Amino acid sequence: MPQKNLRFGLFGARGIKGGDAVAAQLDRLAGGIATPVTSKRGWTARLNYLTRTDHARAAAKAAGLTVTDRTLKAWREGKRTPSKASLQKIERAYTAVRRQNVARHLLKRLNRDGRGTRIEIHPLNQSQVPQRNKRVLTHRTMNVRKWDRLVGAWAAGDSRELEAGWDDAIGDLGSDWGGYEYVTNVGFAA
Incomplete structure (x- = not known):
């Protein structure tokens, strides 16, 4: 993939991999025991x-x-x-x-019989990036219809597969997809 960020953060951009953001949101949706394990x-x-x-x-x-x-x-x-x-x-x-x-x-719940789920993508934080190196990135929304790869990788704890699933999902953004490999947050509900 030609737009892969090989040296993310070189100019001061901050964010997390999109697949990790999806995993964090899936963890929130999965719920669980709120009391810390240390107690x-x-x-x-x-x-x-x-x-x-x-x-x-x-x-x-x-x-x-x-x-x-x-x-x-x-x-x-x-x-x-x-x-x-x-x-x-x-x-x-x-x-x-x-x-x-x-x-x-x-x-x-996420696949919704082929209708999918709408997600919000919050772009990476470029506040520390010099003006000449900033990309034009905006808050995006899109509908993900196939969650099998993302949820399967999340359940297995496979970060590489999760990243590959994220790359597949954001491919629907067209030529701008490379700007959303790293994000500050991905939001969706199930």
């Missing part, structure tokens, strides 16, 4: 979510939470508390399992 209530709620069924346990194990039943029991009974490393594993596993569980529902 007892937070990690207990996440453990309950990850261990309530055999399917959830298998998904948590696949996501990297490999602790013994004895350790889980000690954590639940308050005899021990998870270490910082274990808390990070709990959070990563919770995020991965939560994404897998809500992906199908979000995909159905």
Whole structure:
């Protein structure tokens, strides 16, 4: 792709990859436990979510939470508390399992039987870029009809595929698509 930004931010532009912005919005739509994992209530709620069924346990194990039943029991009974490393594993596993569980529902709502969902693209921040190097970028809206690749990459935690899915989606912007590889935000609802 000839318009790929090879040295993003060279002149002071700020933003995030469009695929990362889509992932952040999907995470907000997916919801979940609001209490931080560092509090007892937070990690207990996440453990309950990850261990309530055999399917959830298998998904948590696949996501990297490999602790013994004895350790889980000690954590639940308050005899021990998870270490910082274990808390990070709990959070990563919770995020991965939560994404897998809500992906199908979000995909159905975003695709809307082929009608798609309207998104708002907020361009990158060029306030620190010298005037001679600024691009003319405006707030854009467009309709994304096929969310399969984006939601699938989000659920799998695959950032490269998410970026490729974003590039496919913004291809509908025409010749201006290269200016929206990096953005400040992408907004949509499901």
